[in-house]
Amino acid sequence: MLVEDNEDFRFYLKDNLRVFYKIEEASNGKEGWQKALALHPDLIVSDISMPEMNGNELCEKIKSDVRTKHIPIILLTALTTEEEQIKGLETGANDYMTKPFNFEILHSKIKNLLTLHQTFKRTYTRQINIASPEMEIESDDAKFLNAALLYIEENLHNPQLSVEDLSRHIAMSRVSLYKKCLKVTGKTPVDFIRSVKLEKAAVLLEKSNKTIAEICYMVGFSTPNYFAKSFKAKYNVLPSEYIVEKRNKTSELG
Structure with missing residues (x-):
């Protein structure tokens, strides 16, 4: 900026x-x-x-x-x-x-x-290897990130997925979750959940034959309009433009 x-x-x-x-x-x-x-x-x-x-x-x-x-x-x-x-x-x-x-x-x-x-x-997502080759210790931050990502992915389709839900699942207060999420990801919990959903949507837009509306609901957005607005804010293009862009690149490579 x-x-x-x-x-x-x-x-x-x-x-x-x-x-x-x-x-x-x-x-x-x-x-x-x-x-x-x-x-x-x-x-x-x-x-x-x-x-x-x-x-x-x-x-x-x-x-x-x-x-x-x-x-x-x-x-x-x-x-x-x-x-x-x-x-x-x-x-x-x-x-x-x-x-x-x-x-x-x-x-x-x-x-x-x-x-x-x-x-x-x-460094927050990397596992730490210690002296014994049989043992692997995962940092607290990596554990948090993995647990949060897994929970969001398991509930990806749910438009009601909230920060409170994530907070309860990880057994953290909302304040602790807020601080931890900012430290590990650089995003607030709301932004982090939305970002994960949009990243999954981008993969589906590129790799699947689903319609934009189908993908919108698959990743837990309640309306296609809000989905399109959020997608453009993250990727600087609308979902329809993203599909065209990716398909053009694929055809050029082909």
């Missing part, structure tokens, strides 16, 4: 980065904070000098909230003093760049942070 009040500069960054990433935009820190809560971006690039809420305030808010503190942040500024850089880093920013800068360096920093973040998340 790009948070920048200068429209021309924001367009320049978006135009160069959209080749590699799906880009969301915000024109100030207040809008950036609201979108961070709603969209849970993989990374945020934010200017510091902005109206409503500046980049340092945005960074401090994101890094002090359990729902968003896992999101890496790169701060951009025209202020070059060491004091300003230290101030930015003290708010929890992962990296800092002064304007003007080389776009390739920014892109490298983004790639490095995303790679580091993905590596960190993968």
